[in-house]
Amino acid sequence: MNNSLLAALRNIVGAAHVLNEGDLSAFERDWRGRVNGKALAVVRPKSTLEVSQVMKLCHAEGIPIVAQGGNTGLVGGSIPDSTGRQVVLQLGRMSAIRSLDKHNLTVTVEAGCVLQLLQQKMQQEDLLFPLSLAAEGSCMIGGNLATNAGGTQVLRYGNARDLCLGLEVVTADGSVMNTLGGLRKDNTGYDLRDLFIGSEGTLGIITAATLKLYPMPKAVVSAWACASSIDQVVNLLGLAQQKMGAALTGFELMGRHGLELVAKHHPQFRVPFLDEAAEFGVLIECSDNESDSHAHAVLEGLLESAMESDLINNAVVAESLEQSQRLWDVREHLPMAQAKEGPNIKHDISLSVSRIPAFLAEAEQQLDALVPGIRPINFGHLGDGNLHYNVAGPLGSDPEEFVGQYEKAVEDCICRLVAAHGGSFSAEHGIGAFKVDKLEQYKDATALRLMKSIKQALDPMNLLNPGRVLHGSEVARLETKS
Amino acid sequence: MNNSLLAALRNIVGAAHVLNEGDLSAFERDWRGRVNGKALAVVRPKSTLEVSQVMKLCHAEGIPIVAQGGNTGLVGGSIPDSTGRQVVLQLGRMSAIRSLDKHNLTVTVEAGCVLQLLQQKMQQEDLLFPLSLAAEGSCMIGGNLATNAGGTQVLRYGNARDLCLGLEVVTADGSVMNTLGGLRKDNTGYDLRDLFIGSEGTLGIITAATLKLYPMPKAVVSAWACASSIDQVVNLLGLAQQKMGAALTGFELMGRHGLELVAKHHPQFRVPFLDEAAEFGVLIECSDNESDSHAHAVLEGLLESAMESDLINNAVVAESLEQSQRLWDVREHLPMAQAKEGPNIKHDISLSVSRIPAFLAEAEQQLDALVPGIRPINFGHLGDGNLHYNVAGPLGSDPEEFVGQYEKAVEDCICRLVAAHGGSFSAEHGIGAFKVDKLEQYKDATALRLMKSIKQALDPMNLLNPGRVLHGSEVARLETKS
Numbered sequence: 033m034n035n036s037l038l039a040a041l042r043n044i045v046g047a048a049h050v051l052n053e054g055d056l057s058a059f060e061r062d063w064r065g066r067v068n069g070k071a072l073a074v075v076r077p078k079s080t081l082e083v084s085q086v087m088k089l090c091h092a093e094g095i096p097i098v099a100q101g102g103n104t105g106l107v108g109g110s111i112p113d114s115t116g117r118q119v120v121l122q123l124g125r126m127s128a129i130r131s132l133d134k135h136n137l138t139v140t141v142e143a144g145c146v147l148q149l150l151q152q153k154m155q156q157e158d159l160l161f162p163l164s165l166a167a168e169g170s171c172m173i174g175g176n177l178a179t180n181a182g183g184t185q186v187l188r189y190g191n192a193r194d195l196c197l198g199l200e201v202v203t204a205d206g207s208v209m210n211t212l213g214g215l216r217k218d219n220t221g222y223d224l225r226d227l228f229i230g231s232e233g234t235l236g237i238i239t240a241a242t243l244k245l246y247p248m249p250k251a252v253v254s255a256w257a258c259a260s261s262i263d264q265v266v267n268l269l270g271l272a273q274q275k276m277g278a279a280l281t282g283f284e285l286m287g288r289h290g291l292e293l294v295a296k297h298h299p300q301f302r303v304p305f306l307d308e309a310a311e312f313g314v315l316i317e318c319s320d321n322e323s324d325s326h327a328h329a330v331l332e333g334l335l336e337s338a339m340e341s342d343l344i345n346n347a348v349v350a351e352s353l354e355q356s357q358r359l360w361d362v363r364e365h366l367p368m369a370q371a372k373e374g375p376n377i378k379h380d381i382s383l384s385v386s387r388i389p390a391f392l393a394e395a396e397q398q399l400d401a402l403v404p405g406i407r408p409i410n411f412g413h414l415g416d417g418n419l420h421y422n423v424a425g426p427l428g429s430d431p432e433e434f435v436g437q438y439e440k441a442v443e444d445c446i447c448r449l450v451a452a453h454g455g456s457f458s459a460e461h462g463i464g465a466f467k468v469d470k471l472e473q474y475k476d477a478t479a480l481r482l483m484k485s486i487k488q489a490l491d492p493m494n495l496l497n498p499g500r501v502l503h504g505s506e507v508a509r510l511e512t513k514s
Numbered sequence: 515m516n517n518s519l520l521a522a523l524r525n526i527v528g529a530a531h532v533l534n535e536g537d538l539s540a541f542e543r544d545w546r547g548r549v550n551g552k553a554l555a556v557v558r559p560k561s562t563l564e565v566s567q568v569m570k571l572c573h574a575e576g577i578p579i580v581a582q583g584g585n586t587g588l589v590g591g592s593i594p595d596s597t598g599r600q601v602v603l604q605l606g607r608m609s610a611i612r613s614l615d616k617h618n619l620t621v622t623v624e625a626g627c628v629l630q631l632l633q634q635k636m637q638q639e640d641l642l643f644p645l646s647l648a649a650e651g652s653c654m655i656g657g658n659l660a661t662n663a664g665g666t667q668v669l670r671y672g673n674a675r676d677l678c679l680g681l682e683v684v685t686a687d688g689s690v691m692n693t694l695g696g697l698r699k700d701n702t703g704y705d706l707r708d709l710f711i712g713s714e715g716t717l718g719i720i721t722a723a724t725l726k727l728y729p730m731p732k733a734v735v736s737a738w739a740c741a742s743s744i745d746q747v748v749n750l751l752g753l754a755q756q757k758m759g760a761a762l763t764g765f766e767l768m769g770r771h772g773l774e775l776v777a778k779h780h781p782q783f784r785v786p787f788l789d790e791a792a793e794f795g796v797l798i799e800c801s802d803n804e805s806d807s808h809a810h811a812v813l814e815g816l817l818e819s820a821m822e823s824d825l826i827n828n829a830v831v832a833e834s835l836e837q838s839q840r841l842w843d844v845r846e847h848l849p850m851a852q853a854k855e856g857p858n859i860k861h862d863i864s865l866s867v868s869r870i871p872a873f874l875a876e877a878e879q880q881l882d883a884l885v886p887g888i889r890p891i892n893f894g895h896l897g898d899g900n901l902h903y904n905v906a907g908p909l910g911s912d913p914e915e916f917v918g919q920y921e922k923a924v925e926d927c928i929c930r931l932v933a934a935h936g937g938s939f940s941a942e943h944g945i946g947a948f949k950v951d952k953l954e955q956y957k958d959a960t961a962l963r964l965m966k967s968i969k970q971a972l973d974p975m976n977l978l979n980p981g982r983v984l985h986g987s988e989v990a991r992l993e994t995k996s
Contacts, residue, residue, distance in 0.1 A: 135748055135868035136899070137755065182699050188760075191699060194676065201960075209960035214866040216898045217664050217673060217941040219712055220949075220957055221983060222965045226708035230701055247756040266617055273619065274729040277803035278670075278760030321759035322812075330804075384696040386617035416698040417618070459699040467702075475702055478683075478691035482972065483704045489971035490964065501703060 034072065037093060041075050041119070044085045049076040049125065059120050062111050063104045063167075067465075069112035071098075074120045080200060080208060080239045083121065087237065088206030090119060096495050097121050099233035101143060101175030104167035106380075107464025109232045109500050110175065118498075123174050126239060129153060137245045138197060138214040143174025143238050150243075160246040162189040162281075166364070174238045180230035182460035187415035188281040188319070189246070191460075193229045200240035201228050204491040212242045227486070232462055233497040235490045249319040253327040254282070254356040255335060257347035258310035262389045265312050268343045269385065269414060272316060275334050279327075282317030283415035284363050289424075290409045293369040294362055301361045310345050314414075315363050317356075366411050367420075374431025376409065376424040377442045381450045382417045382459035391453050398445050399423060403438060418459040421446060447474060463501045471501070516554065519575060523557050523601070526567045531558040531607065541602050544593050545586045545649075549947075551594035553580075556602045562682060562690060562721045565603065569719065570688030572601060578977050579603050581715040583625060583657030586649035588862075589946025591714045591982050592657065600980075605656050608721060611635060619727045620679060620696040625656025625720050632725075642728040644671040644763075648846070656720045662712035664942035669897035670763040670801070671728070673942075675711045682722035683710050686973040694724045709968070714944055715979040717972045731801040735809040736764070736838040737817060739829035740792035744871045747794050750825045751867065751897060754798060757816050761809075764799030765897035766845050771906075772891045775851040776844055783843045792827050796896075797845050799838075848893050849902075856913025858891065858906040859924045863932045864899045864941035873935050880927050881905060885920060900941040903928060929956060945983045953983070 041050045051059075051074040059074045061067065072095070077083045090097050096118045100110045112118040126142040129150070133139070134157070141150055147168040154161045163176060165183030175181075177199070181192045189195060198211040201224075211218075211225060228236050259265050265285060272280050288311050295303045304313065316334070320327035328349060335347040350356040370376060383391055392410070399406045405426030412419035423442050425434030447457045451474050463471050472480065487494075487502055498504035523532045533541075533556040541556045543549065554577070559565045572579050578600045582592045594600040605626040612622040616639070623632055629650040636643045645658060647665030657663075659681070663674045671677060680693040683706075693700075693707060710718050741747050747767060754762050770793050777785045786795065798816070802809035810831060817829040832838040852858060865873055874892070881888045887908030894901035905924050907916030929939045933956050945953050954962065969976075969984055980986035 133866055133868050135752060136866040138866070180701050180705075182701075186699065190676075193705070194672075203960060203964065207960040207963070209964065210958055211961060213936040213938070215864045215936075215938050215941070217668065217864045217895075217900045218938040219662050219664075219942055219944045220938055220940050220953055221712075221945060221961065222717070222968060223662075223675070223705075223708040223712050224961055224964055226705040227968075230703075230705050235704070247759065249759065270617060275803060277729065277731065277801075279803070319759075321757060321761070382697045382699045384615055384618040384620070386615050413699075418699045454695040454697075456695070456697050456700040456702055458702050459697070460701055462701045463703060471702055476692055478685060478689040479693060479703065479706055481689070482685065482691065482706055485971040486704060486709075486968060489967040 037095065038073060040089055041073060041086065044089065045075055045077045045082050059100060059103065059122055060111055062108050063106060067108050067111065070114050070116040071112040071120045072117055074122055076122045076125050078125045080202065083202045083237060083239050084206045084208055086121060087202050087204070090495060091205050091493065094493060094495070095119055096498050098497050099123065099174070099178065099237045101172030102146065102167065102170040104171040105175065105179060105464060106461045107466045109179070109462060109464030109497065113499065121237065123172065123239070130240065132157065133214060136214050138242050139245055140212050140214070140240060140242045141173055142240045143172060145173045147171050147173060147176060154245060155248065158248045160248045161243060162246060163192055163195055173241060177229050177238050177241055178231065178233050179462045182413070182416070182418065184282055184284065184413065186413060187283055188278055193226060195244045196225065196229060196241050197244060198242040199225050199228055199238055201236040201238055203236045204493065204496055212240060214242045230462070232464060232501050234487060234501045235496060249321055251320045251324040251327040252356070253318050253320070253324065253331055253350060254359050255316045255331045255347060255349040256304045256359050257314045257316065257335060257338065257344040258305040258308055259312045259314065259344050260310055262312065262392055264343045265314055265414065266385060266389060268314065268338050271338055271341070271343065272334055275337065276318060276330060279318050279320055279330060280316070281319040282315060284315040285412055285414035286313040286315070286363060286366060287311065287410035289407050290366045290370065290411050291362070293373055293409070294365050297369040297372040298365045301358065301365060303362050304348055305346050308345055315359055370409055370422060373424060375435045376422045376431065377435055377439050379421040379443070379446050380459050380461045381419055381421055381446065381455055381457060383450065383453050383455035385414065385417045387453040387455065388414070388417065388419070391449060395421070395446060395449055398449065399442065402441060402445060465500055468499070468501065468503055519577065520555060522571050523555060523568065526571065527557055527559045527564050541582060541585065541604060542593055544590045545588060549590050549593065552596050552598040553594040553602045554599055556604055558604045558607050560607045562684065565684045565719060565721050566688045566690050568603060569684050569686070572977060573687050573975065576975060576977070577601055578980050580979050581605065581656070581660065581719045583654030584628065584649065584652040586653040587657065587661060587946060588943045589948045591661070591944060591946025591979070595981065603719065605654065605721070612722065614639065615696060618696050620724050621727055622694050622696070622722060622724045623655055624722045625654060627655045629653050629655060629658060636727060637730065640730045642730045643725060644728060645674055645677055655723060659711050659720050659723055660713065660715050661944045664895070664898070664900065666764055666766065666895060668895060669765055670760055675708055677726045678707065678711060678723050679726060680724040681707050681710055681720055683718040683720055685718045686975065686978055694722060696724045712944070714946060714983050716969060716983045717978060731803055733802045733806040733809040734838070735800050735802070735806065735813055735832060736841050737798045737813045737829060737831040738786045738841050739796045739798065739817060739820065739826040740787040740790055741794045741796065741826050742792055744794065744874055746825045747796055747896065748867060748871060750796065750820050753820055753823070753825065754816055757819065758800060758812060761800050761802055761812060762798070762897070763801040764797060766797040767894055767896035768795040768797070768845060768848060769793065769892035771889050772848045772852065772893050775855055775891070776847050779851040779854040780847045783840065783847060785844050786830055787828050790827060797841055852891055852904060855906060857917045858904045858913065859917055859921050861903040861925070861928050862941050862943045863901055863903055863928065863937055863939060865932065865935050865937035867896065867899045869935040869937065870896070870899065873931060877903070877928060877931055880931065881924065884923060884927060947982055950981070950983065950985055
């Protein structure tokens with residue numbers, strides 16, 4: 033059967049775009065290199081019609097399809113399993129910007145467009161597409177939407193979901209749905225757009241989207257503040273929201289442990305106020321529609337007010353774009369600095385902002401009871417209640433050994449605590465293959481049941497990314513590299 | 515059966531809260547008084563547990579349920595049909611504000627809370643819940659969410675959907691889903707929240723919601739401008755978005771015909787620049803986090819720039835809150851002024867902003883070909899591409915006769931034209947009972963099929979508001995008065 037299937041696939045997309053030999057690891061291995069799958073073939077369509085034809089073929093033959101963009105996901109959701117039975121549908125050739133509508137502030141773009149490319153093209157038009165995340169140089173719009181990507185600008189502009197007005201989607205039977213009208217209000221029936229967004233390729237294949245744009249702000253200025261306690265930082269966030277409104281486009285929290293690692297492994301970036309023994313650094317970004325000087329005045333006003341209210345110990349406003357960039361360099365090198373220190377146990381959690389101080393105190397206490405001297409390395413998008421709460425072993429311990437021995441216990445501790453505070457164990461990264469069991473364990477039981485009903489209704493043959501998000505009728509287990 | 519059912523319902527919510535005698539027209543007649551239904555009973559639960567128990571009972575007995583809030587919908591979606599077999603579940607007794615979280619800028623509120631009451635309570639805390647619409651004095655949060663209400667602040671704050679972080683929902687079998695965590699990021703599975711929002715009570719019953727709040731702006735200042743052409747107004751919108759960013763919280767368009775009716779029927783409100791023979795009035799609102807004087811400076815800067823670019827003929831900035839209110843009075847009395855002139859043919863459409871000039875020109879031409887001298891009365895939320903495009907007969911014609919004779923032809927003309935421009939025939943008001951046929955006719959065929967699959971999956975017995983949004987297996991037709 034495989035040979036006739038391959039011939040039929042070649043017939044649809046062209047022989048050059050059906051890959052089934054040689055090194056396919058770029059399509060089969062996950063971004064962090066933790067897992068290798070094996071594809072029946074990697075198919076690279078050029079048009080929505082081709083995606084529809086491929087889907088119809090696979091639907092008729094009962095062949096599962098894994099949609100893939102830049103393959104930068106962190107939960108194993110965009111690679112095939114190890115059975116060699118799944119077709120990877122890689123959308124990189126569908127990268128066109130179909131149309132730009134300046135009056136409507138929208139752009140219609142295909143799934144395979146790389147995020148950074150879209151940002152740059154829009155910038156040339158003096159327009160802002162605000163989605164911004166670490167993988168932007170290679171992740172693609174289709175994947176951003178399929179995973180409802182977050183990033184650093186969510187505080188002001190929302191998640192990928194909030195930036196999308198309409199979709200073109202190929203369904204499990206190869207039909208095409210088109211809601212690319214660019215409408216900001218449309219109450220004609222159920223919100224299918226948001227159902228597909230964040231469904232990680234398990235309900236349909238996003239082939240194009242109409243996205244919101246914003247006029248480019250006149251000035252973007254950053255500041256760095258340091259504070260002694262998380263309560264101060266939470267109050268600083270409230271003050272910034274009150275004084276800056278929508279001009280507050282970034283509010284990033286970094287714990288002392290992590291900043292020390294940046295200073296150690298990336299000494300070229302000066303970490304502000306590291307010698308002041310403050311527990312937290314905060315990076316605040318102001319986007320202004322008036323002028324650079326107005327942005328400075330707004331930030332300075334905030335920081336003065338925060339000093340007076342004893343919410344911060346010290347602060348500095350960047351004097352230039354370059355200085356702003358250097359502050360962001362510190363923030364962006366935090367994950368890398370951690371990686372250089374060795375493996376650690378990663379979490380991507382969210383909580384109500386008001387619950388964060390209690391959560392942090394309890395987590396630290398419980399983890400320390402588990403392994404005395406354990407080092408939580410805490411950073412994230414505080415304005416969204418989203419923390420990347422990564423846990424390293426005690427100073428001097430062997431990182432690999434620590435992770436091997438304590439990964440499950442630490443994860444259980446954090447997930448239980450997050451659940452107790454009404455939070456989410458996966459704020460940005462999704463479920464993919466790696467967190468399906470956690471979803472079963474922690475998701476509201478009614479919600480989980482509804483999800484399964486919807487999956488059954490929209491993909492009754494379980495052909496779309498089976499075993500991801502939800503256990504399928506036949507769960508193909510990913511084989512972990514040992 | 516009815517007697518034992520009524521007894522069981524009384525047992526759940528208390529005898530005083532099961533109404534099946536006397537004048538129930540407040541629950542059975544639609545807001546505009548166009549349609550009367552007949553309920554088996556009106557049931558008024560006090561808690562989520564009671565809603566769940568009522569739903570379980572009706573599920574076991576096969577009794578359809580129509581959820582109802584303030585019953586202010588415009589499409590007949592919240593009243594029972596004429597069979598006398600449907601239970602109206604009126605949620606007005608579930609009106610508690612369950613919790614306010616100032617650090618997280620969220621409030622958790624029950625479905626029966628009246629919108630204006632929530633706005634006022636939050637204002638007392640110096641917080642803004644920005645949803646604002648004509649019916650706010652009686653509409654309820656549950657209905658706002660079930661219909662994804664829009665209003666005048668969508669440009670900045672989005673529709674009801676965009677203001678909701680989580681829901682409590684009772685499903686068709688009486689289960690309870692709870693996602694009230696107040697999380698701004700949560701990628702644990704499918705977006706059920708947005709599926710229930712806007713589903714008009716056909717997929718589940720919203721009993722509570724966690725909503726976003728904003729710090730109250732320091733100043734809100736309005737201005738009025740007049741322009742000769744719609745192209746000018748579209749360009750003015752672009753300029754305002756560029757110069758004001760998120761400070762632009764309102765941009766309302768009003769055509770000359772409508773403004774003349776306000777001047778005629780509500781002479782106490784002075785319509786600015788009516789003697790200048792401009793075709794359009796525009797109401798622009800600026801919300802500012804700094805100060806009243808800064809808001810004035812921003813608006814004046816915009817209007818000067820717009821005058822220089824020849825986008826407006828004249829403009830005035832309100833000097834006080836009271837003057838701002840008088841400008842809004844004109845806008846808000848436009849529908850009433852029209853009503854005083856007699857019945858007209860109403861549309862609630864949306865388009866890409868860029869398509870609006872072409873649409874308006876074509877619509878005027880085609881309508882005038884249909885009935886020479888016909889008067890389109892055009893106003894709406896231009897910033898959202900949302901027009902309330904209402905059509906009155908020629909001067910001197912009998913309004914009732916005109917509507918009776920031309921309603922279908924005019925609606926068909928407008929809906930066809932909207933579809934040709936990629937727009938929506940129902941931007942804010944939803945589908946309800948009145949627009950089910952239009953949905954069948956104009957909705958993307960794949961989307962419509964997916965909607966039916968989802969309805970079947972979540973409400974297989976078709977008990978939740980049957981016949982609304984989608985034709986049910988047994989479509990109970992509403993009986994039109996007269």
